[in-house]
Amino acid sequence: MGKITGFMEFERLEQAHEPVKQRKTHFREFITPLNPQQAKKQAARCMDCGTPFCTFSCPLNNVAPEFNDLIYNEKWEEAYRVLAATNNFPEFTSRVCPALCENGCVMNYTNVAMGVKSIERAIITNAWNQGWVKPEPAAGSREKSVAVIGSGPAGLACAQQLARKGYAVTVFEKNKRPGGLLRYGIPDFKLDKSLIDRRIAQMEAEGVRFNCGTSIGIKEHPDGVWSDAERVIDPQELLRDFSAVVLAIGSETPRDLKVAGRELKGVHFAMEYLPSQNKINADEAAHKEISAQDKKVLIIGGGDTGSDCLGTAIRQGASKVLQIDLGPKPPETYDKSSVWPNWPNVYRVSTSQEEGGERAYAISTTEFISNKKGSVKGVKAVRLEWTSDPITGRRMKKEIPGSEFEIEADLVLLAMGFVQPSEPVLKAFGVQTDIRGNAKAAYEGVDAFKTNVPKVFAAGDCRRGQSLVVRALAEGRRCAEAVDKYLEEEDNL
Numbered sequence: 001m002g003k004i005t006g007f008m009e010f011e012r013l014e015q016a017h018e019p020v021k022q023r024k025t026h027f028r029e030f031i032t033p034l035n036p037q038q039a040k041k042q043a044a045r046c047m048d049c050g051t052p053f054c055t056f057s058c059p060l061n062n063v064a065p066e067f068n069d070l071i072y073n074e075k076w077e078e079a080y081r082v083l084a085a086t087n088n089f090p091e092f093t094s095r096v097c098p099a100l101c102e103n104g105c106v107m108n109y110t111n112v113a114m115g116v117k118s119i120e121r122a123i124i125t126n127a128w129n130q131g132w133v134k135p136e137p138a139a140g141s142r143e144k145s146v147a148v149i150g151s152g153p154a155g156l157a158c159a160q161q162l163a164r165k166g167y168a169v170t171v172f173e174k175n176k177r178p179g180g181l182l183r184y185g186i187p188d189f190k191l192d193k194s195l196i197d198r199r200i201a202q203m204e205a206e207g208v209r210f211n212c213g214t215s216i217g218i219k220e221h222p223d224g225v226w227s228d229a230e231r232v233i234d235p236q237e238l239l240r241d242f243s244a245v246v247l248a249i250g251s252e253t254p255r256d257l258k259v260a261g262r263e264l265k266g267v268h269f270a271m272e273y274l275p276s277q278n279k280i281n282a283d284e285a286a287h288k289e290i291s292a293q294d295k296k297v298l299i300i301g302g303g304d305t306g307s308d309c310l311g312t313a314i315r316q317g318a319s320k321v322l323q324i325d326l327g328p329k330p331p332e333t334y335d336k337s338s339v340w341p342n343w344p345n346v347y348r349v350s351t352s353q354e355e356g357g358e359r360a361y362a363i364s365t366t367e368f369i370s371n372k373k374g375s376v377k378g379v380k381a382v383r384l385e386w387t388s389d390p391i392t393g394r395r396m397k398k399e400i401p402g403s404e405f406e407i408e409a410d411l412v413l414l415a416m417g418f419v420q421p422s423e424p425v426l427k428a429f430g431v432q433t434d435i436r437g438n439a440k441a442a443y444e445g446v447d448a449f450k451t452n453v454p455k456v457f458a459a460g461d462c463r464r465g466q467s468l469v470v471r472a473l474a475e476g477r478r479c480a481e482a483v484d485k486y487l488e489e490e491d492n493l
């Protein structure tokens with residue numbers, strides 16, 4: 001513990017954000033990391049409580065009390081080593097993670113949580129600036145090869161861990177560049193893509209090979225699944241050529257809204273819209289360019305993907321943006337004594353939502369309305385009443401009679417979540433699915449990450465369902481351990 005009385009002396013300091021008016025005019029990042037003096041003071045707030053709920057709350061089990069203490073004592077390089085020991089890519093999580101660790105922080109229970117995320121960002125920013133982040137190639141080769149399918153956070157973390165153990169790892173990715181949703185889903189203003197390029201260069205120097213523009217199993221991906229694939233490889237070929245195969249294909253099948261008028265022009269899935277802007281920013285040819293400029297935009301879905309659409313539409317110059325949710329508005333406050341250290345259902349305002357647009361709740365869309373040219377000009381909707389079943393506590397919804405109304409919109413973005421990984425790809429491997437259509441594999445135990453198909457493993461969103469970057473990283477790391485164990489056991493046999 002750096003400073004025994006730190007938590008009583010210092011207030012939490014947020015990282016500086018570029019003012020809304022300026023940041024709305026560009027697609028670049030707009031948050032400035034804490035400087036070393038600020039980080040030191042913030043690190044002093046850590047109480048080093050006997051039971052580090054921050055560590056347990058983080059899927060990567062980041063050791064925040066340790067790096068806080070090191071930062072307070074100005075041991076920056078050691079702090080970086082502690083951070084990197086549990087997290088392959090802290091520059092990603094320190095930008096896009098909702099910070100489950102901060103929610104679990106004991107100070108959050110009675111006061112204001114530690115700024116773990118901002119300290120993490122200061123550590124990794126400084127580490128890159130100082131040249132401490134270097135390739136860490138394996139000492140020797142294991143003479144076994146692993147194919148990782150998918151280059152999102154799960155695939156990247158898994159590939160890096162295995163390469164550092166000496167395996168010959170090839171990452172296959174259907175899109176033009178590696179990164180998965182980090183690259184083509186999350187907008188540039190939340191995560192600058194040069195950070196991914198820098199990591200890919202590090203991984204290549206560690207021996208990882210990237211085979212992009214290559215789809216495994218299927219050439220044509222359904223609507224709403226972005227694909228730049230130029231070639232297809234048969235799964236049987238990978239099973240023949242590699243000692244193990246890891247499926248890290250994400251959960252890309254979007255939830256659709258199959259009501260009348262769905263086929264109209266101007267109705268798009270979020271993952272048709274967001275990649276097109278990220279590609280334009282990167283000077284990559286986007287085969288679908290969708291712009292919100294001068295349009296009335298309706299975003300259906302109140303979650304983070306919807307919020308990313310909102311920030312993007314505002315930057316593109318939308319004339320109006322409305323984000324609607326089926327669910328009721330979450331409460332503004334919550335009872336910490338009954339929820340902490342678990343994640344609360346509470347009203348939140350994202351940085352994009354700070355920038356403009358409106359939000360509305362408990363609304364169900366019943367029809368898309370067409371103009372004379374077959375383009376969308378609005379939707380029909382109805383208001384919902386939400387109640388709880390008195391016995392089971394389950395939330396129930398019913399339409400409020402007579403509450404039908406229309407919303408004008410000439411661009412409608414469907415951001416209602418993702419239902420499952422690509423079924424044809426799993427089928428092509430013969431991988432069994434669970435009740436939700438995810439690749440069936442355990443998270444723990446002797447069979448962790450193993451699918452029903454010998455030598456085929458699954459990790460990340462394709463195993464657990466659409467989730468968070470931090471969870472995908474944790475899955476990738478743990479899956480690498482499972483693959484390593486499996487290949488070692490094979491050797492012993």
Ligand SMILES: Cc1cc2nc3c(=O)[nH]c(=O)nc-3n(C[C@H](O)[C@H](O)[C@H](O)COP(=O)(O)OP(=O)(O)OC[C@H]3O[C@@H](n4cnc5c(N)ncnc54)[C@H](O)[C@@H]3O)c2cc1C
Nearest residue numbers: 150152153154174180181216249250460461467468469472
């Ligand atoms: C718009 C959006 C914004 C988000 N924002 C955040 C955020 O701010 N913070 C956060 O924590 N989480 C966020 N998430 C969730 C997070 O991005 C995911 O949970 C995470 O990326 C999952 O990682 P993954 O590696 O399992 O899959 P993905 O990142 O989805 O990567 C899977 C990769 O597999 C490739 N692939 C699929 N099929 C094939 C095939 N047949 N052959 C070759 N390659 C294939 C895909 O092209 C893709 O690159 C967001 C999600 C979305 C959709």
